[in-house]
Amino acid sequence: PLSALSLLQDLRSFRMTQRLEAQGKKNSASQYAWDDGSDHDGVRKIFVRGGSQGIQYIQFNYIKNGQPKNGSLHGYTNEGFTQTFE
Template sequence: MSQDSNMFERLEAQGKIDSSSDYKWDDGSEHDDVTKIYVSFGKECIRNIRFDYIKSGQPKYGSFHGPTFQGLLQTVSLVERY
């Protein structure tokens, strides 16, 4: 992206539980900002992911997308002002 373009780009929702699944997820666009990202991962890949949002000044919690996994969980806080 160039410096003059927007910081964010909307992408088509994608995701699968396994290679035989057509599972797709999309938390929609009815939120104002992303506040936190949760990522569970194993040795070779990201296993599941969750996003928390802000809508009209109130928190909106997403659900985990992907299989249940007891691996490592990394949390990234993006917005501290809420």
């Protein structure tokens, strides 16, 4: 069984997450552009691709008038794995 001391020592080995500045293309107002607009009725799927460097891209597919509508890809494609959320 694990003791309270061993659990505490295990917790000390975890590092706190570090907030990073946004990376990517900036629009003319010096803000990071990431807007698929509001021309849809709901979200159908979310695709997240990750790799050894972290998340590479995210893409939302939408529903508009009962039909699927693909959103823009936000990020870059490279080797990695894609997880789909429905």
